[in-house]
Amino acid sequence: MTETFFECLRRECAADWADATGHRFVRELCAGSIADAAMARYLVQDHRFLDAFLTLLGGAIASTDRFESRLRFGRFAGMVSGDENDYFLRAFAALGVSEADRAAVPDSAPTSGFQALMREAAATRAYPAVLAVLNVAEGLYLDWAMQAPRPLPENFVHAEWITLHDNPFFCDFVAFLRNEFNRVGPQAADQAREFFHRAVKLELEFFNEIHDT
Numbered sequence: 196m197t198e199t200f201f202e203c204l205r206r207e208c209a210a211d212w213a214d215a216t217g218h219r220f221v222r223e224l225c226a227g228s229i230a231d232a233a234m235a236r237y238l239v240q241d242h243r244f245l246d247a248f249l250t251l252l253g254g255a256i257a258s259t260d261r262f263e264s265r266l267r268f269g270r271f272a273g274m275v276s277g278d279e280n281d282y283f284l285r286a287f288a289a290l291g292v293s294e295a296d297r298a299a300v301p302d303s304a305p306t307s308g309f310q311a312l313m314r315e316a317a318a319t320r321a322y323p324a325v326l327a328v329l330n331v332a333e334g335l336y337l338d339w340a341m342q343a344p345r346p347l348p349e350n351f352v353h354a355e356w357i358t359l360h361d362n363p364f365f366c367d368f369v370a371f372l373r374n375e376f377n378r379v380g381p382q383a384a385d386q387a388r389e390f391f392h393r394a395v396k397l398e399l400e401f402f403n404e405i406h407d408t
């Protein structure tokens with residue numbers, strides 16, 4: 196069977212992709228054994244990822260060539276701004292992380308790097324570049340979340356983070372992202388490849404940072 200554009204790029208990044216989806220953070224999260232301090236460290240940084248991620252979704256809304264796709268991105272941005280952001284706030288409360296605690300933590304290098312990458316992709320106003328980063332961010336998370344053993348951990352902080360990345364709405368969205376990428380990506384292959392590779396590296400660095408600090 197012919198390899199799709201997405202599959203080709205994922206294969207090129209296979210080692211980092213596998214290291215990220217099988218990362219210690221993922222294993223401990225899925226087992227429900229991750230230390231609260233590590234989970235809090237991750238969530239503080241990832242809440243900041245969300246801000247630039249919405250900019251990236253805005254870039255997708257602005258640059259896509261189809262009304263149907265614009266609606267899809269709009270619905271997804273609504274979910275991220277609603278359910279996903281609510282999850283962060285409930286998780287911070289459960290972990291005892293106040294707003295002042297969060298404000299005192301500087302951006303990690305991977306957080307700054309990812310924010311810059313997402314803003315750069317959005318600023319290209321090129322749909323393939325935006326899709327490259329979205330396909331990594333959402334495809335890689337679906338990959339690890341799908342592998343989480345069931346039943347999920349009892350603690351909602353762990354279970355909901357997995358469910359947010361493995362549910363029918365999210366799976367449909369990732370399938371849509373792949374179709375769109377395979378449709379328009381090859382027209383700007385070099386640019387799409389560069390953003391894709393950089394995003395995979397940053398995903399791995401983002402997870403590495405949680406335990407290295």
Ligand SMILES: Cc1ncc(CN)c(N)n1
Nearest residue numbers: 241244332333336398401
């Ligand atoms: C770093 C990162 N990458 C991807 C996702 C999934 N939206 C996330 N929450 N954080």
